[in-house]
Amino acid sequence: MDSLQQRSSTVQEPPGAATAYRPTPPPAWKPRTDPAPLLPDAEPFRVLGTDAVAAADPGLLRRLYAELVRGRRYNAQATALTKQGRLAVYPSTTGQEACEVAAALALEDRDWLFPSYRDTLAAVARGLDPVQALTLLRGDWHTGYDPREHRIAPLCTPLATQLPHAVGLAHAARLKGDDVVALAMVGDGGTSEGDFHEALNFAAVWQAPVVFLVQNNGFAISVPLAKQTAAPSLAHKAVGYGMPGRLVDGNDAVAVHQVLTEAVARARRGGGPTLVEAVTYRIDAHTNADDATRYRGDSEVETWRAHDPILILERELTERGMLDEDTKREAAEAAETMAAALRERMNADPALDPMDLFAHVYAEQTTQLREQAAQLRAELDAESEA
């Protein structure tokens, strides 16, 4: 210390040192994109309760209504099947039907849906056989359908990991010259995963035709959104990647459908990806196995019940004379028919072949697997003889 001070005191002042030091200015820098158009609106987008409802296609409104009613019944039936031991587990989307249904209806046949484990209903609304959609949750096989046939990726259990798949598929489709769009669904908790980040980044850099739909239903099992992120909204996350973020009332089926349809159209015409956050609420517990009373109060649930997606659509359309009793009855009947058929079909035990365990590990069985298959075969034969 002493020597340093000494040295500085003996240093000769350079000529002109009296003039203030000016650092060389850095090279000019400006952001690559004006972030303003990417930012979500402060309030979630709504159609219900505005004059835009009157301008909406009445056929679409009735279709959305019927799908919501059917979806609610599907959730109730699937939950009942868990109580009868017919399903191992069911993550319900009661209260979130608007997101599920709008997701399915926003897509063309050639588009792809990338659902999470919660999004069985979106797959069913897209036309998948309800029993096939429940195979994973019943436990007879992981994916009960051919993804390519329905253009629905397997229901994905590890959070957010299906998002990069959606990006890759959409990118591949564009490379092949197909105007296919991928819609990828994820929960609010899933947005904290690295795969969410990487998927959005790849999508934006590649300008891939992908739409990300975050269903913000308030909780990741028991953890509320406030403990998940410090971002002003999940839609805000889009800005950092260079894609637009849209915030929508997830219980307003018309609004979700409109926002998703716009995002899909934008992707299809080469405009790149969009991140949509639908603000909704999970009325049921995380799954039938969860106890939601441990982490949330009844009053919160009641507030959201008053903003139920079916209730608000039905009330508004009825008031405007756009929904009559016949249409309501038809929707209810169609839902009952679906539920009855589901109940009946799920009451039969699926026929399973244990030898399937070895059938789909590799294109060609390894010698190791052939040996193990022979072992199981022998065990099964011994069982059937006993």
Next chain:
Amino acid sequence: MPTRTAAKPATMAQALQRAMRDAMAEDPTVHVMGEDVGTLGGVFRVTDGLAKEFGEDRCTDTPLAEAGILGTAVGMAMYGLRPVVEMQFDAFAYPAFEQLISHVSRMRNRTRGAMPMPLVIRVPYGGGIGGVEHHSDSSEAYYMATPGLHVVAPATVEDAYGLLRAAIASDDPVVFLEPKRLYWSKSDWSPEAPAAVEPIGKAVVRRSGRSATLITYGPSVPVCMEAAEAAQAEGWDLEVVDLRSLVPFDDETVCASVRRTGRAVVVHESTGFGGPGGEIAARVTERCFHHLEAPVLRVAGFDIPYPPPMLERHHLPGVDRVLDAVARLQWEAGS
């Protein structure tokens, strides 16, 4: 077949590049992707020239994110492409393990065969190049423990070409381990000569002998070949089996050799505890017990995180350690 021009001996890196180039020329669905694989040609230059020849859509510099690279490759494979993914170094593949284990390896299985995953994950792996931390791991045990993956490790220039062609043609995912210290090893194989595509899952006897079998693969193959030459002076006539593929495992070739020689040593760089050698030794013992004159021994890296470069020579199994093990094969009851 595209015409081959270079006439001088090729390196393993060149053979790998040639394999990708030939595959891309023959099949427009083959896409190469990874960090720096485009303009730079990869940090080891294995993808040199591919972007120039096939365009950036076929040989793509991706954002720097291993899970994203592999995850998007999964989606591309779902749409009918055959991605060939480069992970820059062994220890940088770990962020992609979630995609590898949860999706790549089991997509065929979870969709009852409806959705195969024809993709290749190329991993420059192993030590001996003086790399700093995180540049020298031997991660094959992790891959081997995951059903649904093929795990391949070439040791020669010819195999590098032949096995990579087979890996790209495979309808199943292949983890393709490239022994980075052999990248610059040369052989008389020239890209001009017709190169055979090797089926995945077949081991090969690199050197035949009668007194013991060295079972090895990848970067340890040249070590074992050298050890076998040296052992001759001691009166040991060693057979060297190069596995080439760890999954599927060629029990037949390995056990036929051990039954002939009655003694075996497994040699690899990765750790011994929980490493591939334990599995191999157990398999051999189960199948060849009555032919064995001694326990199956293992010569492996120490059970330590990969050491700093100035100490790596003490960790890597070299000729002397292999010869010591061979000496220990003169097993006598109670010794």
